[in-house]
Amino acid sequence: MTTTPPAPTRSGTTPGVRGLATLVGFLVVVELASGILQGYYTPIFSDIAAHLGIQDADVNWFEAAQLLVSALCVPPLARLGDLVGHKKVLLISTAVTAVGSWGVAFAPSFETFLVAWALQGFYVVWLPLEVAIIYRRTAGTGRQGVLTRRSAAVLVGALELAVIIGALTSGTLVEATSMTVLLALPAVVVTVCFVVIWVGIDDTPGEATGGFDWPGLGLVTTALLLVMGGLIAVRLQGPGSLLPWLLIGAGLLVLVPFHRVEAARADPMIDVRLLATRGQWPVQLTAFLFGISVLGAQIPLSTFARTDPEVTGYGLGADAAFVSTLVGVYVVFLAIGALTLPLSARLLGPRGALVGGALLVALGYGLFLPFHDSTTQTLLNMAIAGLGSGALVAALPATAAAAAPADRTGFATGMTNATKTVGGAFASSVFAIALASTGSLDEPGAGQAPLSGYLTVWAICSVSAVAAALVLLMMPRPVEAGPEAAVDVVPVL
Known part of the structure; x- marks a missing residue:
């Protein structure tokens, strides 16, 4: 049995391609926001440290916390997108990122800034979700792979351009405005991004079946948090203290039941x-x-x-x-x-x-x-x-x-x-x-x-x-x- 591809329209496009350029245009806005988040803060980390009254070295904890959140949120959010729909998860992750971005702008202390900065790490799932949305939109065109790659290339080009724009913008404005206003600009961009997703992207139901690997997610989260807690304890108590090494060792030991649980599952979150x-x-x-x-x-x-x-x-x-x-x-x-x-x-x-x-x-x-x-x-x-x-x-x-x-x-x-x-x-x-x-x-x-x-x-x-x-x-x-x-x-x- 053979299937006939969709007939082209008078313009030469198939039904699955109609509106693809518009969709990619909306998603470009999302990647512009992502690039700004990735490039905007780098030139002003020393100014942020002075603003919070902390040492330069302690700024590294912001990146450590955000990267850890990013690593933990990608697998479950990607799976959730397959289950309930990619637009819904894209909106959720953008809302969390916006909350984190506004928290960064108005955080009164190192601790609150650290939490807000970590929440910004949810932006890391945007590009995988966008590619999934494009992939579904181009289904039935006969050129799904080619169109998806070309569209993704446009998105990444926008991302890289925005990284440079973000870095140049913060470097130029840091002496011209207050730190609160300076840090609020990315929050405005992410908020606009949320509205663009809400208005410009169609909502489609998820297609995946099966359950959600809660045991695997819980064990890998526990392992990473224990190891990270051990590294923080090294900073606070010194390498001569026993507690940091106990935490790191416990985190590594948790990987043993994690491996057993994931190896026994038919649909593990991490294969x-x-x-x-x-x-x-x-x-x-x-x-x-x-x-x-x-x-x-x-x-x-x-x-x-x-x-x-x-x-x-x-x-x-x-x-x-x-x-x-x-x-x-x-x-x-x-x-x-x-x-x-x-x-x-x-x-x-x-x-x-x-x-x-x-x-x-x-x-x-x-x-x-x-x-x-x-x-x-x-x-x-x-x-x-x-x-x-x-x-x-x-x-x-x-x-x-x-x-x-x-x-x-x-x-x-x-x-x-x-x-x-x-x-x-x-x-x-x-x-x-x-x-x-x-x-x-x-x-x-x-x-x-x-x-x-x-x-x-x-x-x-x-x-x-x-x-x-x-x-x-x-x-x-x-x-x-x-x-x-x-x-x-x-x-x-």
Whole structure:
């Protein structure tokens, strides 16, 4: 039995494509909001620390909390979208993000700011939900895959542009307005985004059947919170205390029943059996190691650039506008690394391109150890790291998909983002400990992290990237994603 594709209209489009451009236009607004959230705050982290009366190192806890929330919310929200409808979950996640954004603007203390900042992490599920919405809209066109990839590429292009716009905007306005007004602008953008989703996107019911893996979600949440609690206890009580290590050990032990529960389920939230295969674990471990630098190092780079060398003896003494430029350079080179992946895959082979990207990241951060005294050195180091990061961002999902069964490719690609986010969360916690300042608050440069802390951050980023390159060499050749797969991959920040 054969099926006849829908007849084209006079304009040459099929019914499933009608309104696709309008839909993508509405979703572009969502990704503009996402990009602003990702780029807006980076140049002003030092100003936020001063606004809250905290040390630069403590800003890393914001990123750690948000990344942890992001890692935990993606699998259940993605599953919920399949069950009840993607627009409903997109609205819910946007509402939570808006509440968090307004909380960031008006938070009176470090603790309330931390909670609000963590809630902003719900934005991470926007792009996967948007792609799912587009995929359903293009069903029956005969070109579902092509149209989805092209639409997703437009969304990611808007995201990357908005990252640069957000960074440049905050860097320009930081001296011209109050911190409350400055922090309220992203909240306004996210609120407008909520209205756009409500008005512009059709609501469709979910198509998935089956239950929700509450036991798996509960166990993995418990494990991550225990480990994160242990890292916080290290910061508060010191590495010589017993409590931090008990918490970390308990978190690792929880993974044992988690593995058993997930392996026994027919529809687990996290398919541990697939992740343990030879084709998957090197890719997922690489994503975790990559998250250390691509997500965990953002705040340390910002605070280092803003540190006044006349007070501390190190730093660039840059203003927020320069940090905006630094973000822009990094994003541009990240895009170059992603877009040139097909060429590098043809020249070096699929695995060679991945290994080369990891080594570029290692080189970029390794160069910070001897060369960190000028803006030129910093820009060069970040450009090198950006090229490698772009290649990994684009290639890891395709490689995971190539090593997964046809009905599990979505899970495999999504897990590369989740493991990367967990790596960034743990790295942010470790970096907060490494950058903790010492000495009296009355001393010059009080609240500034020591140079040894920044050297530790860069060394960890470089070593983790080298470890990722070694792990990639263990990837079996038959599951490597070829250049044709790389072409279809959408680079996602």
